[in-house]
Amino acid sequence: MTPVLIAVIVLGLLFDFLNGIHDSSNVVATMISSRAFSPPVALGVTALAEFSGPFIFGTAVAKTIGNGIVASQLISTQVILAALVSAILWNLLTWYLGFPSSSSHALIGGIIGSVVMAAGWQAIEIKGLEKVLIALFASPIIGFVFGYIIIKLVLILSWKATPHINGFFKRSQILTGISLALSHGANDAQKTMGVITLALVTSGYLNAFAVPRWVILLCASMIALGTAVGGWKLIRTLGGRIYKIRPVDGFASQLTSAVVILGNSLLGGPVSTTQVVSSAIMGVGAGERANKVRWGVAQEIAMAWLLTIPITALLAAGMFWVISWIIP
Numbered sequence: 001m002t003p004v005l006i007a008v009i010v011l012g013l014l015f016d017f018l019n020g021i022h023d024s025s026n027v028v029a030t031m032i033s034s035r036a037f038s039p040p041v042a043l044g045v046t047a048l049a050e051f052s053g054p055f056i057f058g059t060a061v062a063k064t065i066g067n068g069i070v071a072s073q074l075i076s077t078q079v080i081l082a083a084l085v086s087a088i089l090w091n092l093l094t095w096y097l098g099f100p101s102s103s104s105h106a107l108i109g110g111i112i113g114s115v116v117m118a119a120g121w122q123a124i125e126i127k128g129l130e131k132v133l134i135a136l137f138a139s140p141i142i143g144f145v146f147g148y149i150i151i152k153l154v155l156i157l158s159w160k161a162t163p164h165i166n167g168f169f170k171r172s173q174i175l176t177g178i179s180l181a182l183s184h185g186a187n188d189a190q191k192t193m194g195v196i197t198l199a200l201v202t203s204g205y206l207n208a209f210a211v212p213r214w215v216i217l218l219c220a221s222m223i224a225l226g227t228a229v230g231g232w233k234l235i236r237t238l239g240g241r242i243y244k245i246r247p248v249d250g251f252a253s254q255l256t257s258a259v260v261i262l263g264n265s266l267l268g269g270p271v272s273t274t275q276v277v278s279s280a281i282m283g284v285g286a287g288e289r290a291n292k293v294r295w296g297v298a299q300e301i302a303m304a305w306l307l308t309i310p311i312t313a314l315l316a317a318g319m320f321w322v323i324s325w326i327i328p
Contacts, residue, residue, distance in 0.1 A: 001205060004077045004327060008199040011084040013222045016192040018091045019103045020050065020226015027181050027227070027257075027273065036173040036250055043228055046181040051224035053185025054193070059211045060268035061187055065194030067209040068128030068268075069108075070115050072201050078327055079118045080199045082320035083110035086312045094304065102272035105308035107191055108132060113313030114320040135269030139260055140279035140305075147256040147283025154252055155288070169247035176254035181227075183262035184273045189223040191270055249284050256280040275305060 001009075027050075028042040037045070087106040094101040115123050158165055193211050196219070200206040257273070257280045264271045278298075285293040 002077070002203060004081060005199055005203045005205065008077055008081050008084065009196055011081065011088065012192050012196045012199070013218060015084055015088050015091070015103075015107070015195075016189060016219050016222040017226040018088060018095070019188055019192070020047075020223040021229050022091050022095050022103050022226075022274075027177070027184050027277070031173055031177045031250060031254070036170040036177070036247060042177070045178060047224040047228040049178045049181030050185035050189070050227050051220045053182040053187075054189045054216055054220045056182065057186035057262070057265055059190055059193060059216070061190035061265055061270050062194035062197060062211050063209065064128065064132065064268045065107075065191050065270060066198035066201075066211075067194070069111060069125055069132060070198070071119075071123050071125060072198060072209070074119045074123040075115055075202055076118065077199050077203045078323050079114045079320060080111075080195060080202065082114035082117075082316050082323050083107065084195065085319045085323075086110040086113065086316035089315065090308065090312050101304035101308050102136075102274045103188070104136060104191060104270055104272040104274075105305065106312045107195070108136065108270075109309035109312030110316040111195075112309070113316030116313075117317035117320045118324070131268075132270055135264055135271050136275070139264060139269075139271040140275040143256055143260050143276040143279035144283035144286075146260060147253055147280040148287040150256050151249070151252040151284040151287035154248060158248075166247045169251040172251050173247070173254060176251055176258060179258040180254045180261070180277075183258050183265060185220065185223060186265040187261050187271060188273060189219045190265070192219045192222075249281070249288075252284045252287075253277065253280040256283065272305075 028037075028039075028046050031037045031042040031046075032039050036042075084107075087103065087110040090101070090106040090109075091103055112124065112129070193215050196215050197206070197209060197211045200212070200215075201209050206212075257277045260276050260280070261271055261273060282293050282298055
């Protein structure tokens, strides 16, 4: 392995770890805020499920990211290095600010910016990019609509229930929370697997795109470790600032998010867990009553979504120029 390839692998694993801190906090936010789990238990259970997800549900998303967006024969390992640096810098900034932006958007933006800067638009696989963008932008809308529908159905089915039903919704989050964590591990860890495997192909280490077992193991471990560390600022944003989460809200939003994310994972569509969970929470809240949701916070989150891809694309283009000057 060349020094540049080793740097890509190390930065890829760092991105995966930060993704665990940054995005997986979205997975545990509703569990903790609805008091279904204590924070240590929620983070521990989620970390184990995150680790297991990629081994259970395959590598369809990794193939989309690493083999469907760019023409590997037209780019260098330095291009991937620039994309990772820009995504990591954006993740660190938004984590510091407590802004639940999308690690997935950051990575895609970084890839687009560095590839176009290095090889032009001819190196972008337009059909593959369309698939990725459709998955990224349609999934939060689907999450909102599903959340709205699911909470309506849950309230209809339980309208005569006593307050004791809150115990049922808390216990049910064992199933929905683990399902959400499995789906997140199956989707987000695979993005890093795809990037690292792409680097292995462009460097000549691999002859064809196939995710090695050791890459799956390392990426699954790093996202699980990041989850165990937890992102408390983001937990507070998603768990309390949008509206006060009750057990029924936690149950409905987790079920919605798990269905949307897992469905996309099986189809090879990369999605943003931050977007899906946030939109599911808002959909559930709006399904109860529209004024329950603090829409000002939702606007802040939407602004972060809109800014991420263009900012990281520009940042990655600049990073590639710097890296290509340092490493010809």
